Amino acid sequence: LSAILGRSRRYSTLPPTIRQLFAAPVPTDPTEITVNGWIKSVRRQKRMSFAVLADGTTDDGLQAVFSDPTLDLDSLTTGASVRLEGALVGSPGARQDRELQVRSFSVVGQCDPESYPIQRKELSTEFLRTLPHLRTRTQAHAHIIRERDRLMRGFHSYFETNGFYHIHTPALTQNDCEGGGEAFALAAPAPDMFGHPAYLTVSAQLHLEAMAAALPRVYTLSPAFRAESSATSRHLSEFWMLEAELAFADSLEDIMALTEGCVRAVLPKASDTDPSPWPRITYAQAVDALAAAHPQVKFEYEPRHGDPLRSDHERWLAEVWANDRPVFVTSYPAAHKPFYMLPNDDGTDTVACFDLLIPRVGELAGGSLREHRLDRLQDAMKRHGVNERGELEWYLDLRRWGSTPHGGFGLGFERLVAFVTGTESVKECVPFPRWAGRWLM
Ligand code: 4AD
Numbered sequence: 001l002s003a004i005l006g007r008s009r010r011y012s013t014l015p016p017t018i019r020q021l022f023a024a025p026v027p028t029d030p031t032e033i034t035v036n037g038w039i040k041s042v043r044r045q046k047r048m049s050f051a052v053l054a055d056g057t058t059d060d061g062l063q064a065v066f067s068d069p070t071l072d073l074d075s076l077t078t079g080a081s082v083r084l085e086g087a088l089v090g091s092p093g094a095r096q097d098r099e100l101q102v103r104s105f106s107v108v109g110q111c112d113p114e115s116y117p118i119q120r121k122e123l124s125t126e127f128l129r130t131l132p133h134l135r136t137r138t139q140a141h142a143h144i145i146r147e148r149d150r151l152m153r154g155f156h157s158y159f160e161t162n163g164f165y166h167i168h169t170p171a172l173t174q175n176d177c178e179g180g181g182e183a184f185a186l187a188a189p190a191p192d193m194f195g196h197p198a199y200l201t202v203s204a205q206l207h208l209e210a211m212a213a214a215l216p217r218v219y220t221l222s223p224a225f226r227a228e229s230s231a232t233s234r235h236l237s238e239f240w241m242l243e244a245e246l247a248f249a250d251s252l253e254d255i256m257a258l259t260e261g262c263v264r265a266v267l268p269k270a271s272d273t274d275p276s277p278w279p280r281i282t283y284a285q286a287v288d289a290l291a292a293a294h295p296q297v298k299f300e301y302e303p304r305h306g307d308p309l310r311s312d313h314e315r316w317l318a319e320v321w322a323n324d325r326p327v328f329v330t331s332y333p334a335a336h337k338p339f340y341m342l343p344n345d346d347g348t349d350t351v352a353c354f355d356l357l358i359p360r361v362g363e364l365a366g367g368s369l370r371e372h373r374l375d376r377l378q379d380a381m382k383r384h385g386v387n388e389r390g391e392l393e394w395y396l397d398l399r400r401w402g403s404t405p406h407g408g409f410g411l412g413f414e415r416l417v418a419f420v421t422g423t424e425s426v427k428e429c430v431p432f433p434r435w436a437g438r439w440l441m
Pocket residue numbers: 177178202203204205226228234235236237239241243244363364365366367368408409410411412413414415426
């Protein structure tokens with residue numbers, strides 16, 4: 001402990017967080033400390049009083065013991081922000097191994113127990129959604145937000161180790177990359193950017209492709225915006241997407257191995273015990289498996305070749321067919337997919353793409369090889385009605401000079417956070433959710 005305290009004194013003027021206090025061994029001798037936090041609960045007894053202090057950095061609170069009868073504890077109410085000073089000692093209690101014997105304290109910000117909405121009683125997810133600015137004060141939501149941070153750092157570390165560069169891509173664009181008609185157009189007073197239509201980006205992919213033609217391995221973790229009307233547990237209007245792009249990749253397996261590698265690198269060890277690669281099946285095989293399970297399994301829509309996979313189909317493939325493991329579904333019909341995907345050359349009218357499906361969530365990521373041949377890309381753009389105003393001439397330039405076979409993927413970050421934390425909806429997996437036109441702050 002003194003090592004941690006010494007460190008935090010040397011490099012920072014701040015007292016340790018509760019996580020830092022718990023990371024050190026239980027002190028053998030009483031150690032004088034200062035600690036900041038919020039009161040979670042107070043228990044008054046005749047000779048002594050107890051409070052639990054939390055600061056969001058761990059699930060556990062620090063037990064604070066008040067045995068000095070001259071201390072006036074009236075202002076110690078749930079939610080009050082306080083600074084405590086005293087001795088950290090080993091604790092005989094059953095629920096904690098250390099406690100703070102408080103010598104003095106100050107209330108930094110009072111909290112009126114009558115009006116404060118985040119009391120200790122069970123609060124419903126729906127109720128907390130109406131208080132996005134307060135809900136992270138609950139232990140459960142602070143846990144999700146910390147897990148989000150851990151996953152982000154895990155990805156950065158994985159990609160750095162594997163020779164990738166993190167790229168900042170623009171939020172304002174002139175095109176709808178996915179062609180899904182879901183781009184938010186900017187409204188007055190800037191309806192267009194100096195004569196060009198302006199949209200919020202739906203995907204960084206096209207810009208990453210430009211970067212991958214210069215630095216061969218690139219990725220970004222950045223916001224994407226989609227004007228989706230679907231208010232499901234997996235859709236947000238503003239979400240964060242991890243996207244990677246790899247030059248000199250001529251096999252879809254290169255992209256799937258990269259996707260699997262980075263997800264496995266950040267999954268908690270306990271949830272990823274099977275070392276064998278996640279299964280890969282084609283869309284046609286997946287529809288066959290779904291059709292064979294139907295109608296014993298009651299899917300909302302009958303599985304049919306040529307139709308998109310529905311979310312209950314996707315979950316069944318991961319939970320039942322793949323035995324509760326992630327599964328890659330490859331080679332979807334070209335008709336479902338955007339203009340940039342590389343066609344398979346086996347005469348099946350499918351493209352070299354995949355969706356990664358995971359239990360409980362369904363689609364986590366999608367990726368593909370990209371069409372890297374100039375003439376074929378020009379044909380595909382014509383067929384899809386893309387680049388009619390010449391807004392993607394720069395994208396064609398990438399194929400004019402020094403083109404390489406390449407590909408990449410995009411992963412919905414909130415969906416991964418939901419999976420890892422066992423959270424029902426992505427709305428809890430971002431601090432301030434925006435969905436289907438609804439947001440409060
Ligand atoms: O499948 P999508 O639309 O793929 C792309 O945008 C590609 N350009 C990515 C690439 O290859 N660089 O989106 C990728 C992932 C989906 O699998 C899903 O997990 C997530 O992004 N996603 C959403 N997450 C939350 N809310 C939404 N509205 C989402 N739309 C897609």
